Amino acid sequence: QVQLVESGGGLVQAGGSLRLSCAASGRTISPYAMGWFRQAPGKEREFVAVISWGGAGTDYEDSVKGRFTISRDNAKNTAYLQMNSLKPEDTAVYHCAAGYGIRWRITRVNEYDYWGRGTQVTVSS
Numbered sequence: 001q002v003q004l005v006e007s008g009g010g011l012v013q014a015g016g017s018l019r020l021s022c023a024a025s026g027r028t029i030s031p032y033a034m035g036w037f038r039q040a041p042g043k044e045r046e047f048v049a050v051i052s053w054g055g056a057g058t059d060y061e062d063s064v065k066g067r068f069t070i071s072r073d074n075a076k077n078t079a080y081l082q083m084n085s086l087k088p089e090d091t092a093v094y095h096c097a098a099g100y101g102i103r104w105r106i107t108r109v110n111e112y113d114y115w116g117r118g119t120q121v122t123v124s125s
Contacts, residue, residue, distance in 0.1 A: 002026050006020060006094060006117070010121070013123070014124065024098065028077060030074045032053065032113075040091060057104055068082065088123045090121060093118040095115055097116070
């Protein structure tokens with residue numbers, strides 16, 4: 001079992017930045033692709049970013065490319081999401097997730113094995 005706990009969310013003005021952290025416990029995250037998803041009220045959970053096992057590969061949802069950066073530190077058993085140039089439409093609960101398999105570029109909810117409870121990000125205009 002892998003337990004994931006997100007932190008770093010909050011209220012920020014448009015154009016501002018936040019850095020989310022996802023601390024894992026129970027097992028090392030090294031063999032897991034790590035992803036970030038978000039869910040706004042009344043909407044389905046959507047893919048934001050994913051990073052490969054060692055961190056060399058990353059992929060992003062189109063609307064966050066160039067603004068968000070996913071990273072990981074396997075020695076600290078932690079993944080991160082740096083969010084810059086935030087927009088009101090980025091407002092959501094952000095969840096991190098761990099997925100085990102032969103592919104790292106996984107973007108669907110059902111491809112992930114473990115989830116955190118999420119951290120709220122609110123961007124004011």
